[in-house]
Amino acid sequence: MTKTPTISVVIPVYNQQEYIGACLDSLSKQTFTDFEVLAVNDGSTDRSAAVIAEHAQRDTRIRLIDQPNGGVSAARNAGLAQSSGMWIGFIDPDDTLEPEYLDTLVAAAHENTDIVMSACVAFGDGQEARQHFFPQSFTAGDEEHKRPLYHQLIDGSYVQPQGFVTAIGVPWGKLYRRAFLEAQRLTFDPQLPRMQDNIFNMQAFAAAREIVYLDVAEYHYRVGGLGERTYRNHAKGLYHPAIDARARLMHAYGLDGDPQLYAAWQEEQVNLYFQECKAAMMLAPAGRRLSAMNTRVRKLRPRLAGIDTSVLSAPIKLKYMMMRNPVLRAAAACGMRMRHA
Numbered sequence: 001m002t003k004t005p006t007i008s009v010v011i012p013v014y015n016q017q018e019y020i021g022a023c024l025d026s027l028s029k030q031t032f033t034d035f036e037v038l039a040v041n042d043g044s045t046d047r048s049a050a051v052i053a054e055h056a057q058r059d060t061r062i063r064l065i066d067q068p069n070g071g072v073s074a075a076r077n078a079g080l081a082q083s084s085g086m087w088i089g090f091i092d093p094d095d096t097l098e099p100e101y102l103d104t105l106v107a108a109a110h111e112n113t114d115i116v117m118s119a120c121v122a123f124g125d126g127q128e129a130r131q132h133f134f135p136q137s138f139t140a141g142d143e144e145h146k147r148p149l150y151h152q153l154i155d156g157s158y159v160q161p162q163g164f165v166t167a168i169g170v171p172w173g174k175l176y177r178r179a180f181l182e183a184q185r186l187t188f189d190p191q192l193p194r195m196q197d198n199i200f201n202m203q204a205f206a207a208a209r210e211i212v213y214l215d216v217a218e219y220h221y222r223v224g225g226l227g228e229r230t231y232r233n234h235a236k237g238l239y240h241p242a243i244d245a246r247a248r249l250m251h252a253y254g255l256d257g258d259p260q261l262y263a264a265w266q267e268e269q270v271n272l273y274f275q276e277c278k279a280a281m282m283l284a285p286a287g288r289r290l291s292a293m294n295t296r297v298r299k300l301r302p303r304l305a306g307i308d309t310s311v312l313s314a315p316i317k318l319k320y321m322m323m324r325n326p327v328l329r330a331a332a333a334c335g336m337r338m339r340h341a
Helices: 020-028 048-058 072-082 101-107 143-154 178-184 196-207 228-235 240-252 259-283 286-305 314-324 326-339
Strands: 007-013 035-042 062-067 087-090 115-118 121-124 127-130 138-140 174-177 211-214 219-222
Touching: 007 020, 007 048, 007 072, 007 101, 020 035, 020 048, 020 062, 035 048, 035 072, 048 062, 062 072, 087 101, 087 178, 101 115, 101 174, 138 143, 143 196, 143 211, 143 259, 174 178, 178 196, 196 240, 228 259, 240 259, 259 286, 259 314, 286 314, 286 326, 314 326
Parallel strands: 007 035, 007 087, 035 062, 115 211, 121 219
Antiparallel strands: 087 174, 115 174, 121 127, 138 211
């Protein structure tokens, strides 16, 4: 009879032949040894599956799961469905771990702990920076102590130092109690093209009996640049389903009744819509930037009308006014034209 592992580690993999080997190597070197790895090859067209298979031959705790391409949520859900550990952890295939990572997280769990999480070291382009999602470690078991978690889910900059690159809404850097996920029927929503992890964690944080945050950084997060794909995602409005899902959850959990969280949510919507307009303008030919921005604003008009401007800070209100005022939009397009001349 096969022993059930303490931890199941799920890795969604799509065309990561360059990095997945280092990720798996860092798992094989963990000081905590009672775990399984479910590397879900989500229809990769490169050698990712072959690299995983090679590592699985050397370390029997690693298992390759093949499936047609369905996206990162489908891949995480597939790994979750086939996992058997008491705890579930998610790792991105281009990231790596310090040898003590799993040991540190599992040792911090108490009897009623449903989620243990930590910070990270962000690295890329020859640089790295220690991240602090929150100023210090803490345990949250009621709504008052969970409030900072909700706030950072809504506004990634909340209580973070200058130069932060990511926030608490990510699925990695955490262990989730398996029984908790099953009882709450928590999975990632494949219908959300963006922010699936943020929505997943909002649901998880609300339901958890106890959450432990450790201000330690034994997870190494590879930072990707804001390339053309990011701009196209914004320009296509791919964040709208997640915005709508978050609005429903905030109302369901009563978070929109908290003045600070309500204001943060209004500002975050403005920021996302502003990024959408900016992306549409940047991707347009030089002579059509104003037209592109105007077209995007027309599509956003019903959403912008729902923003409560009375709670916006001055900088965010300026962004809002720029989207609503044709004169300010023309000035923005002119300024961009001059910078790229």
